[in-house]
Amino acid sequence: xxxxxxxxxxxxxxxxxxxxxxxxxxxxxxxxxxxxxxxxxxxxxxxxxxxxxxxxxxxxxxxxxxxxxxxxxxxxxxxxxxxxxxxxxxxxxxxxxxxxxxxxxxxxxxxxxxxxxxxxxxxxxxxxxxxxxxxxxxxxxxxxxxxxxxxxxxxxxxxxxxxxxxxxx
Numbered sequence: 001x002x003x004x005x006x007x008x009x010x011x012x013x014x015x016x017x018x019x020x021x022x023x024x025x026x027x028x029x030x031x032x033x034x035x036x037x038x039x040x041x042x043x044x045x046x047x048x049x050x051x052x053x054x055x056x057x058x059x060x061x062x063x064x065x066x067x068x069x070x071x072x073x074x075x076x077x078x079x080x081x082x083x084x085x086x087x088x089x090x091x092x093x094x095x096x097x098x099x100x101x102x103x104x105x106x107x108x109x110x111x112x113x114x115x116x117x118x119x120x121x122x123x124x125x126x127x128x129x130x131x132x133x134x135x136x137x138x139x140x141x142x143x144x145x146x147x148x149x150x151x152x153x154x155x156x157x158x159x160x161x162x163x164x165x166x167x168x169x
Contacts, residue, residue, distance in 0.1 A: 003057040012071035028068035
């Protein structure tokens with residue numbers, strides 16, 4: 001199956017030649033990726049990768065990128081953290097529809113990871129809630145990729161915290 005996801009990295013100061021990065025990624029096996037260099041010092045690599053599972057697809061892409069840009073630091077794997085507009089686009093409904101559902105079912109709605117402007121949720125929480133709450137349908141592959149992305153991001157953050165971060169509630 002083909003899995004779509006994005007890896008976003010912080011580049012080392014020595015990796016400022018974007019054309020060279022694109023060439024190195026291609027040589028490392030990332031021919032199934034679109035490379036974006038819109039933010040200075042960062043690279044976002046959007047993959048459409050064939051694999052037996054989303055986890056395998058993401059893991060192989062992570063290895064390939066590390067081989068091409070060993071000094072790059074992973075910022076995030078997406079899709080994972082999403083706002084209302086992202087959820088609406090994935091489920092094929094309007095932002096207003098998602099907002100109304102969140103307001104109407106506030107007590108049982110997923111808790112945002114960031115409750116600000118904008119609020120952010122883990123995509124897995126939103127998709128599962130929407131399926132249970134209103135029987136929204138979406139490709140199973142979407143949830144599989146979101147789960148794999150979330151797990152990698154959580155492990156990365158746990159390692160960054162030195163496994164000393166406390167979780168409350």
